[in-house]
Amino acid sequence: MIRSSRRSFIKSGTTLAGAALAPNLLFGQQKKPAELQVAAIGCNGKGLSDITEISGGNRIAFLCDVDANCAGEARTRFPEAKFFQDYREMFAEVSDKIDVVTVSTPDHMHFPIALEAIRRGKPIMLQKPLCNSLWETRALSNFAKQKGVLTVMGNQGATFTGTRLLREWIEAGLIGEVTDVHYWTNRPAGLWAQGPGLQFPAEPVPSHLRWDLWQGSVATERAYNSKIHPFGWRGFWDYGCGALGDIGCHAFNGAFWALDLRGDFVVEPVELSEADETIAPLRSKVLYHFPAKGGRAALKIHWQDGIADPNKDPAFVRPPGIPAELKLNEDCGQVYVGTEGVIYIADMYGRGAPMLFDDKLKEKSRTIRKSYERLAGGPTQELCRAIRGEGEKPVSNFIDHAGPLTEIILAGNLAVRMRRKIDWDSVGMEVRGVPEARSLMKRNYRAGWEPDLG
Numbered sequence: 019m020i021r022s023s024r025r026s027f028i029k030s031g032t033t034l035a036g037a038a039l040a041p042n043l044l045f046g047q048q049k050k051p052a053e054l055q056v057a058a059i060g061c062n063g064k065g066l067s068d069i070t071e072i073s074g075g076n077r078i079a080f081l082c083d084v085d086a087n088c089a090g091e092a093r094t095r096f097p098e099a100k101f102f103q104d105y106r107e108m109f110a111e112v113s114d115k116i117d118v119v120t121v122s123t124p125d126h127m128h129f130p131i132a133l134e135a136i137r138r139g140k141p142i143m144l145q146k147p148l149c150n151s152l153w154e155t156r157a158l159s160n161f162a163k164q165k166g167v168l169t170v171m172g173n174q175g176a177t178f179t180g181t182r183l184l185r186e187w188i189e190a191g192l193i194g195e196v197t198d199v200h201y202w203t204n205r206p207a208g209l210w211a212q213g214p215g216l217q218f219p220a221e222p223v224p225s226h227l228r229w230d231l232w233q234g235s236v237a238t239e240r241a242y243n244s245k246i247h248p249f250g251w252r253g254f255w256d257y258g259c260g261a262l263g264d265i266g267c268h269a270f271n272g273a274f275w276a277l278d279l280r281g282d283f284v285v286e287p288v289e290l291s292e293a294d295e296t297i298a299p300l301r302s303k304v305l306y307h308f309p310a311k312g313g314r315a316a317l318k319i320h321w322q323d324g325i326a327d328p329n330k331d332p333a334f335v336r337p338p339g340i341p342a343e344l345k346l347n348e349d350c351g352q353v354y355v356g357t358e359g360v361i362y363i364a365d366m367y368g369r370g371a372p373m374l375f376d377d378k379l380k381e382k383s384r385t386i387r388k389s390y391e392r393l394a395g396g397p398t399q400e401l402c403r404a405i406r407g408e409g410e411k412p413v414s415n416f417i418d419h420a421g422p423l424t425e426i427i428l429a430g431n432l433a434v435r436m437r438r439k440i441d442w443d444s445v446g447m448e449v450r451g452v453p454e455a456r457s458l459m460k461r462n463y464r465a466g467w468e469p470d471l472g
Contacts, residue, residue, distance in 0.1 A: 050406045054117035055079040057140075059105050059131055062088035062248060064145060065122030068172065069096070072120055072143070072398035079115065082108050086226040088248055103228050105131050113138050118405060120398060122172070124247075125150035126257045126461075127234045129158055133469060136161055141168035141405050143398045146267035148416060148424040150259045153460035154469075155428060156447055159421030161471060170401045170412035171420035173267045173367075176275065177400055177413070180368030182390040184354070184361065185276040187372070190386045192379055193356030195315040196277060200337035201269040202322040203350040203366065205261040206300070211245065212253040212260060212324075213300035214292050218243040235467035253297045256461075259431050260298025261323035266427035267420075268366040269352060270319070274423045275413070277317060283308045285430050286439035291324070295435075300324050301333070304430050321430065339375055432458055 057080040058069045069078060069092055078096040082105050083089035093101055102108040109116075119135045119142045121128060129149045135142045136158075148171055149155045162169050175181050188196060206212045220241035223229045229242045236256045240246070252258035273279060284307040293299035301324030308317040320335070328334045328346045337353035339360035340346070347364040354361040360375040374380050393400055403409035414420045422444070429442045432449070435458055441450040449455040463469070 060122035061092040129154040145172040162416040169416040175367035177393040178368040188276040194358030198355040200353040237462040
């Protein structure tokens with residue numbers, strides 16, 4: 019009876035692919051042309067891969083990046099695309115020619131850019147995390163709902179087969195009640211700097227970079243340094259949100275979707291390295307407590323970051339139920355511990371096939387039917403299909419999925435920054451009994467960048 023009620027609860031309480039996903043208000047009545055006109059904001063690194071992904075069957079019409087050099091490869095690949103350095107100028111000049119927008123910028127600029135795209139009725143793929151402040155995340159989700167625009171966040175694992183298989187297994191009760199989920203990552207090790215005492219002395223601003231525009235809405239006046247841009251910004255609370263904010267929206271996605279983590283929870287920092295008010299700690303262990311909900315048991319989520327190699331690091335806490343001889347993925351991984359077995363996924367995305375322990379569950383897993391569509395092309399193509407009227411709205415849309423998922427991640431960062439356990443009130447979007455937490459939930463805006471939600 020317990021498993022049956024859990025499955026019926028999850029199926030009734032969460033969005034099902036191909037069933038309860040309503041068409042977008044703007045595009046439900048009229049199909050868009052097969053080739054969509056794409057405006058890509060942020061063209062380097064993940065931006066370039068997002069542009070490449072969405073280019074299949076579409077036209078990259080406009081490129082925008084505050085750093086002309088960072089846009090170099092994208093401009094070479096798509097020479098017909100008109101280039102801008104200021105997204106505001108791009109929207110003012112060519113908004114009527116844009117069918118869909120991708121945003122792959124540093125986290126602090128997600129909110130103002132997405133706000134402008136949605137204001138103009140443009141479907142949008144916004145990289146994870148949705149925003150790097152709790153207030154912005156809730157405001158953006160509400161704004162997208164108000165405007166009825168199709169949206170998706172760039173946590174590509176939401177479209178991967180492994181994630182969909184994971185949900186099917188959990189709903190079928192394959193490993194019994196899930197009681198614990200474990201995530202680990204080597205980030206930020208070797209990727210960007212975190213921890214106290216870091217120095218970023220002023221350097222001359224390169225001629226190809228509009229540093230003032232790069233800083234955007236952030237009120238802190240900070241000199242340009244090549245260790246901040248183009249990648250080291252992730253450790254700063256002003257610009258990024260550390261390892262948890264960087265990879266957490268990928269990692270937590272499977273549990274969020276399969277186990278419905280919406281609602282209240284408690285989160286506590288179990289172990290933190292030294293840090294200051296500016297930059298995230300080099301290493302952290304964070305524990306989430308989600309109460310029982312519907313037919314789901316109470317659940318703990320264990321997060322560990324800064325783990326160079328889980329097979330050698332003495333500080334790493336190895337999840338239970340995994341054979342001692344199994345070499346764990348060094349970069350990252352996830353483990354779901356149930357009352358009747360364990361699932362191990364050797365990445366944060368669900369790209370690979372989940373592994374089952376113990377062996378008797380493997381044969382049983384083959385009898386579980388497919389309930390969720392297997393998608394090709396990642397979140398950008400999922401969005402394009404919805405725009406054309408060829409598919410349902412993306413799973414990781416801002417309103418139902420990406421917004422509340424990002425809030426879980428950022429509440430964890432709030433506990434890290436305050437170095438204390440917090441009791442999160444999801445509806446009220448506040449920490450119970452700790453009013454001083456509000457000052458860390460909404461940024462101070464630079465003059466001229468105050469948000470307009472009208």
